Amino acid sequence: MLSSNIWVRYRLLFALLICFVLLGDTTAVTPLSAQTNPTHSVAPGDTWTALAYRYQTSTAVLQTLNPHPNQQRQPTIGRTIRLPDEAVAVNGVLQRPFQGGLLQTAVSHNQSPWQLAVQHETGHPYRPLLYRPIFLPGGEQPPRELPLGVVALALSQVPALPGQALGVRVELADEGSLQGQLAGAGEMIWGENGRYQVGLIGTGAFFGPGEPSLLLQVEGQPAWDQPWRFVDDEWIFQQLTLTGAAAQIDQQSIAEERARLFELWSAVTPEPQWQAAFQLPIDSYLTISAPFGARRSYNGGPYRSYHEGVDFSAYGGTPVLAPAHGTVVLAEFLYVRGGAVILDHGLGIYSGYYHLSSVLAEVGQLVEPGQIIGEVGTTGLSTGNHLHWDLLVGGVWVDAAAWMEQDMACWILTGLQRPCN
Template sequence: MKRKKWQIGGWAWVVGMMLWLMPTAVFGQPTAAQLTIQPGDTWAALSYRFAADIQAANPHMNKQRQPTIGTAVSLPPNSQERNGVLLRSGEGGLLATAVRQHTSPWAIALHNDLSNPYRPLLFQPLFLPGGDNPPQDLPIGFAELELSQPIGEPGIALGWRTEVAETAVISAMLDDAPFVVVGNGRYRVGLIGTGAFYGRGEPYLTIQIDGQPLWSQPWRFNDTRNWIFQEINYTGTAAEIDQAAIDAERARLREIWSQVTPTPYWTGSFTLPITDYLTITSTYGDRRSVNGGPYNRYHEGVDFSAYGGTAVSAPAAGKVVVAEVLNVRGGAVILDHGLGIHSGYYHLSRILVEPGQLVQPGDILGEVGTTGLSTGNHLHWDFLVGITWIDAQSWLAQDMACWIRAGLGEPCPSPANNSG
């Protein structure tokens, strides 16, 4: 029969494709399924999710700490995934937890081999099957926790965002460095800047909500950038004099940079502050050795060489907090964009704004010059999260401005003419 023959041919084709697609599974050792760790994928959450001993499947990993966000764990062969909720019974014990989950303490006891649901459980994780999502072990009251990128790196703005009860009070740290935490109703965003020397490793992301016990999980950091190395030579006593002036000016500006305006001034994506430039002569994070010393400094901003008098404009809305001539930075304008984000424009020949003024994207701040410690006409643009310099070019490329606004439940249109 013609039809039957077609069916045999069809099955032969399917089997052939399967052999071609899975050569290792059929002929060699099976490739273990892997899972990239997200926030909340703790050992307990993974074990409930796959109903398997995930630690045993990963004998090389340190069991004394939770799996590191951004790394991969192996899953046992034929792992079946199941949805559910992981609960931590906080104050009020299991009864209060059951009420919050609209279930009975006996239902929770049934799924967790508890003989008596009224015994105190402290903060032991409990599993409730069902729902649409895999169980995750997040801070109490967090339905989810989203990161701006899965693996951290030096010289960028890193963030997390979540939704919680409107009254929730949250603090967060990356090892011993605090996040700026901002909110809007149920929305919360945490922001931190990693400097250009932030190393590889696994710092702890730690979050505390409403005085509950700390939640923490290690987070993987990589450094894949090809940093540029530059030698700078000062003669005579210039190096010491310059360093003293640099330190004094920096100390004063640090007071300004550490201010956190609790709402963003910006409403859309950021743009470059200068369009008519010749070339970028120095990028953020360039490693610098002075007079043959160690490469223990880095370039804190981006240098655009341009003709004197070229217009410098605001990349986004903000409030002018500095508009004056400084010793090292020369003609200087600093904008407060809100949420602890500041940007600076230096070596200007003319300053066209005043302290306290609110500027809109594209407003002219001043003109390119070579004032202060400068050897030619250029704009030095720096960008800070808190008191940490980050790479403004990555901020633009990642569109962190809109990622943050979305995290606060706010719209964030891109500028109409953003193609240049």
């Protein structure tokens, strides 16, 4: 360890010296933030290689400090990793070998090929660096290995919580199409505005903690992946006892209603309809009687299901309001959900309002934020006056309250370079 630390220092000094001697100019190697930083919070593109160049150490040193059984696995976004004591961060750019050899890279970036050769421990600039990226120090940004074709990448939550709407904001080098997946959660839905794109995905409340891979790929480029840390949320456990009519639930009708609604929820209209942060769908309510994700056991059975929305207990007849611009795609009385209105907000995002005593909307109607779409009731399978509000992203229920708290509506619009009022 000690000898390798000394070697790293020696190597840096040597590089600086050579640089000074050859060019009489040290601006190319710029140790920018000179603070000693024993830990690092992993962001997208912080691969072992990028971190080694950034902190002027080696991937072997970093992996020894942060052991993981799988050495091929990149650092997990949202984890904090340990750095060697002497780590000093430098900015720079990592260029892949096939984007040009060392000599070509040096010439095109107005740098000394000899200096780059020294930094990359190759004796001569004509000798190829097989499979290793070329590090060009300087600039405003730390070195990162983002998906090829991507200039900037940001995630909506780091670390992420299950049961929420999650997003990735991408700025592409050129216009193109993107694919994205979160392991265990499926394909992302993309909204686009030229080079600016936002990928959306919902994870269910049973998604759990872990480090699933986020996979991104610009069309025509190789795939990129990095694990993304998920921490568990604190869920409430509810034991419900069904008696009388509620105990005689017709399972087939429930399944049929669900299947019909999922068909509707899986359609994606490509443009976001909302123009501002979502509002609460009710002005006056008594309590939030059941939050999203509450684990539910019926008549002493296992906790096999969870609450798919947010319940507001309220007086019968209380107005129910559209939280944002949207198109009414369902407005009728259903067996389980009773008086129901479903709004399509675009980009695969739907919101639903159930157990209404009256439905005050029509299919095809465009609604505005604050517009009355129904009244609180206790229709369908319900034991008292309340509004059940749900929100889906790509056919997955997510926490509508968290959607508002994190201002996902504006996060998405801003990522698409659109105003959010």
